[in-house]
Amino acid sequence: MLLIPAIDLKDGNCVRLRQGRRDETTVFSDDPVATAERWAEAGAERLHIIDLDGAASGKPENMQWVERITKQSPPAASPRWKTSRRCARPTKKAYTAWCWGARCTRARWTSPKPANSSTGCARRRNGAEGGAGAWELPGHEMPAAPAAGPGLTMPLARRVIPCLDVNRGRVVKGVNFVNITDAGDPVEIAGRYNDEGADEITFLDITASSDGRDIMLGIVERVAGEVFMPLTVGGGVRDVEDIRRLHRAGADKIAINTAAVHDPDLVRRAVEKVGTQCIVVAIDAKKNNGNWEIYTHGGRTPTGLDAVQWARRMEDCGCGEILLTSMDRDGTRKGFDLALTRRISESVNIPVIASGGVGCLEHLVEGVTEGLADAVLAASIFHYREHTIREAKEYMRARGVEVRL
Amino acid sequence: MTTITIVDYGMGNLRSVEKALQCVSPQRTRIVTGGDAGLIDGADKVVFPGQGAAGDCMGAIHARGLAAPLARAAAEKPFLGICMGLQVLLERSDENGGTDCLGVFAGRVRHLNEHAGAAPGRKIPHIGWNRVRQTRRHPLWHGIADDEHFYFVHSYHVEPADDALVAGRTEYGAEFACAVASGLVFAVQFHPEKSAANGLRLLENFVRWDGAL
DSSP states (O other): OOOOOEEEEETTEEEEEGGGOTTSEEEEESOHHHHHHHHHHTTOSOOEEEEHHHHHHSSOSOHHHHHHHHHSOOOTTOHHHHHOSTTSSHHHHHHHHHHHHHHHTHHHHTOSOTHHHHHHHHHHHHHHHHTSOSOOOOGGGSOOOOOOOGGGGOSSOOEEEEEEEEETTEEEEEETTTEEEEEEOHHHHHHHHHHHTOSOEEEEEOOOSHHHHHHHHHHHHHHHHHOOSOEEEESSOOSHHHHHHHHHHTOSEEEEOHHHHHOTHHHHHHHHHHOGGGEEEEEEEEEETTEEEEEETTTTEEEEEEHHHHHHHHHHTTOSEEEEEETTTTTTOSOOOHHHHHHHHHHOSSOEEEESOOOSHHHHHHHHHTTOOSEEEESHHHHTTSSOHHHHHHHHHHTTOOOOO | OEEEEEEOSSSSOOHHHHHHHHHHSOTTEEEEEEOOHHHHHHOSEEEEOOOSOHHHHHHHHHHTTOHHHHHHHHHHSOEEEETHHHHTTSSEEOGGGOEEOOOSSSEEEEEGGGSTTOOTTOOSSEEEEEEEEEOSOOGGGTTOOTTEEEEEEESEEEEESOGGGEEEEEEESEEEEEEEEETTEEEESSOGGGSHHHHHHHHHHHHHOOSOO
């Protein structure tokens, strides 16, 4: 269980509003930085910072305090920062988490009815006290659903796909493809997502060595035998034989990335063997002078290929879906690269799965309404139990997105 | 003991179908996966899945001499078709420049884009969870609410000549038949083995079904 202390900021003070009423304020401290440090010393792994003035005015008002808090170094003497699994690299990670809390309230700041915000804060504080979750943004508190665009009236549900990066049989989650932390056992996590109503599960095998790859086959077999929903597996797929082995093990779809760049005809050959519906082309793209360039090898190698042209070419080769990851956003929790997602989605006539950067539930909605994605993929917000899949879907439905509940 | 044969003719991965059936079957059920005519003739019930293109599927069926045993099974015992296992039950598919199929049902298989009144701009294949409207009562719908989601992956859809055979419809730009039932045959375009709780319920209903309507 994760206990998250919350700091409500109003006029530069740490406050508590009685029943959310701004005229009934108790000031606990006039020094938010000192308060944050005190929580850190007491062993808090995350902080939840709420800008009450911002909630009322509709724009950030206490950013200077958030920034000052996030710039502080954690107390070196506090051993819990170092031993915490979640904060394996305490100085950076912990403070990134602090920023996310503030960023996630941005969804509320855009609310046309600021009154919603105070109730939301109250709800969140209750959540923190119960240790249930950090940034709960319940759907029924959100502003009215946006007018449905042509894509939103389709009865086909937008899919919510939890992604599990697997390294030597363990689920891990990287930040910008580099830092990696452990998040658990893949079969167990897949079972939990199934129970929560995930529409599909994606495993990306990031194991470097070939002997580790057989572990993945075993995991796919176990998951496919227990979880009756679509299963996509990618990472390190080199040739048609790899694809057939994963397919036989129980993968419904196989994602190809690097190998497709080296050998574009692989996609065509694979489609001939296992069918269009089985082949997903994974695109890792990074913004470069107004365009997006494809990277391979888990985001390490630039290719000089343009992402939009590449997506079209892969569609011509017969691939059934595009799994589109923004490398600029992956692991940052800043939300999808919506411009990229929209460009690709409008450029091809096959489903596009948006990936990379989800930090709160509003990001999932944006991926569909602004990025025009057919499916949204996320990892951290689900692995770390900040939100269940069901919460995510209820939130999306409240915002007018068709989901399966 | 009841024997259920899952017809394996080399088209697609049958592991999920097998595991899902095991999951919902009573202990004294034998679930066999195989491509011999004898396994089909000897079964109490037949599950007929399939993935890929119609031309390849029919090629594999003929190469293994399964056309006649499949037609017999469809007439004599509870028979569940899944995905391509629905499409090849019709007379003819437009796929692969035109493919003659098993002809258990009168009608043809057309591309989703050639559907009368289809909205332009839909993405093909139709991949994902879509709602199934039950157009008539059937034992295999038992316990499944109307308009529930099932998982679809396909580019072609069936058009049975007799509209009365349609047991379920789905809308994807335009409506199409996603479940067809006649006598002992129930066949669906979606994948019950990938459709979580609703899919398992449909499979369980099939395992329990004695063929009565």
